[in-house]
Amino acid sequence: MKPITKLTENEKKSALRIFWGQLRKVNRNVPEQDKIKFLKRIPFFELLKKHQLDEVARVVYEREYRDGEYIFEIDQPGAALFIIQSGEISVEIPTPKGEATQLAVISKNAFFGELALLDESPRSASARAIVPTKVLALFRKDLDKLNSTNPDITANIYKSLATIIGNRLKATNELIERKIKAVA
Amino acid sequence: MSGSERSRKTRRIVVYSMTSIFFSILIAGIVYGLQPMILPFIIGAFLAYLFKPLANSFRGPAITKYIRAGALLFFVGSITYWGTTFIKASLPNEREKLQLKVRLQYRLNERYLSLMNLADGGKGNFIYKTLGQEFDELKKRVIDYVKMSDDERKRFLILQKEISDSDHENKKYYEYYLANLKNQKVDIEKLKSLAGSAIVAIEKPAGDDIGNLANIMRALSHWIILPLAFIFILLDKGQIFHFFLRLIPNRYFELAYTVAEKVDDALGKYIRGTMLECLLVGLTLFIGLFISGVELKMAIIIGMVGGLTNAIPFVGTFIACIMGVFYSLIAENVHSFLPFINENNLMIAVLAVVVIAHLLDNAIYQPLVVGSAVNIHPLVVILSVFGGSLMFGFAGMIFAIPTIVIIKVVTETLFAGLKDYRII
Numbered sequence: 025m026k027p028i029t030k031l032t033e034n035e036k037k038s039a040l041r042i043f044w045g046q047l048r049k050v051n052r053n054v055p056e057q058d059k060i061k062f063l064k065r066i067p068f069f070e071l072l073k074k075h076q077l078d079e080v081a082r083v084v085y086e087r088e089y090r091d092g093e094y095i096f097e098i099d100q101p102g103a104a105l106f107i108i109q110s111g112e113i114s115v116e117i118p119t120p121k122g123e124a125t126q127l128a129v130i131s132k133n134a135f136f137g138e139l140a141l142l143d144e145s146p147r148s149a150s151a152r153a154i155v156p157t158k159v160l161a162l163f164r165k166d167l168d169k170l171n172s173t174n175p176d177i178t179a180n181i182y183k184s185l186a187t188i189i190g191n192r193l194k195a196t197n198e199l200i201e202r203k204i205k206a207v208a
Numbered sequence: 209m210s211g212s213e214r215s216r217k218t219r220r221i222v223v224y225s226m227t228s229i230f231f232s233i234l235i236a237g238i239v240y241g242l243q244p245m246i247l248p249f250i251i252g253a254f255l256a257y258l259f260k261p262l263a264n265s266f267r268g269p270a271i272t273k274y275i276r277a278g279a280l281l282f283f284v285g286s287i288t289y290w291g292t293t294f295i296k297a298s299l300p301n302e303r304e305k306l307q308l309k310v311r312l313q314y315r316l317n318e319r320y321l322s323l324m325n326l327a328d329g330g331k332g333n334f335i336y337k338t339l340g341q342e343f344d345e346l347k348k349r350v351i352d353y354v355k356m357s358d359d360e361r362k363r364f365l366i367l368q369k370e371i372s373d374s375d376h377e378n379k380k381y382y383e384y385y386l387a388n389l390k391n392q393k394v395d396i397e398k399l400k401s402l403a404g405s406a407i408v409a410i411e412k413p414a415g416d417d418i419g420n421l422a423n424i425m426r427a428l429s430h431w432i433i434l435p436l437a438f439i440f441i442l443l444d445k446g447q448i449f450h451f452f453l454r455l456i457p458n459r460y461f462e463l464a465y466t467v468a469e470k471v472d473d474a475l476g477k478y479i480r481g482t483m484l485e486c487l488l489v490g491l492t493l494f495i496g497l498f499i500s501g502v503e504l505k506m507a508i509i510i511g512m513v514g515g516l517t518n519a520i521p522f523v524g525t526f527i528a529c530i531m532g533v534f535y536s537l538i539a540e541n542v543h544s545f546l547p548f549i550n551e552n553n554l555m556i557a558v559l560a561v562v563v564i565a566h567l568l569d570n571a572i573y574q575p576l577v578v579g580s581a582v583n584i585h586p587l588v589v590i591l592s593v594f595g596g597s598l599m600f601g602f603a604g605m606i607f608a609i610p611t612i613v614i615i616k617v618v619t620e621t622l623f624a625g626l627k628d629y630r631i632i
Binding site for chain 1: 454466
């Protein structure tokens, strides 16, 4: 008979982590695991750990849009952030003549409508699918709920959001500076 | 639009329409076939909805969702079991019912005589001298309403005979009974002889027990759905909502989510707020009445009934008032925590407690716990509750208020949303 060796605290913690990890894997189905794998690649969620991504995956909604279909239109109240799983989205604003000016075309792994995670202010541009597109939607209300149950998750998401918005502000400032210099 | 796209659109419309019709018929069939299971399911779902925030608040590495749901089911089950057992035990049996009638008639008469200064050969006070005839008429009507019929008298005498001589508490009702007859000028000797005549109890056929057992088993098989609905809806992490939202067309996706969230928020606030308000009113009534000298069991019953019915504006106060006054009329040996309250002024104390509970409800409980919830006019609440009970009985009464809240919030939010999203 083998002598029974006592586990150290760290070994106990590792064993428990493996045990709960296995249990979680058993609970998850294949599409959900795919969703988690996909979310892990998005910069928005890069600070999140695996079990935290698990919680986020539960509150995101998968939607499929046909070619030409609007995801949202300018001036509509913003309620969700969208992440492109596949396909392409045209971000555009309408001109007074009724035509649309394309601001950008974004594709897989990119996200848009992130300001809706902060408040209900109207969308500043429209988003239209230009090919059949799959997106994931994360609603502000779900994030608020997650904040009350898992504040560590939302803290990381908000941190990423702040960084992204900060970077965009910097880029806009630089653009304005360049334009002013060009005019001068 | 090209020809192939047009035909695809047509095919899509046909497929969606056919599927909708098929599922509508299927759902209608299921609802019709499973009618007895609908109420238990709705109650289970309703309880789960009510307790979901509580379940979510218990978090920790060792507390899994199954433990949370199990613990809550045990908690709700225990409360329900305790409540029904207590109410069952509090309901008077046949003898107690008859004794209550005797006691009420006796006490009413006694109170009237003392109030009008007619006791011990008194000639009546100023009120009696002025309005005595009208009051006598009113008292006669009330007494006629509570007095026993001939069959009840016979039954009362038989049941009183079964009481042992040492049981003075129950024996005194015979004295009350005789006093009541004397007041009504009934021939006592004739009635005493009636008691001797046999009253044959209707014997139940032997098959009845088996029939009852089958009925109980059938009811149980329907009600087993309640804990199942409770557990599964409590364990649900939004899958049900995800499923229904998936059915919404892309154009209405954000709008549908926003409306559903607002309805959920308003309904949750209203129902949980109202429940908490009812609990607080019930507790206030119970504590106030118990301190005033109302016996413990009765104080709990009035608190429970008054608290529960408080969800309907004014009805809770009214019912608590009626029950309290009724009790104070027949109360004997009052032991109040307040030295100045006795048998004679208990009614005033009871009325004061009901008024205080009502004022506290209006001034503190309502603004504090239901303040931010959706505002529904009291008349609408009363009409919906009575309308619900007329149309769907007990279930209609319970679900009238949530339905009104849903209709109000959906209407308000949906139209605002349809305009914001420029759909209309």
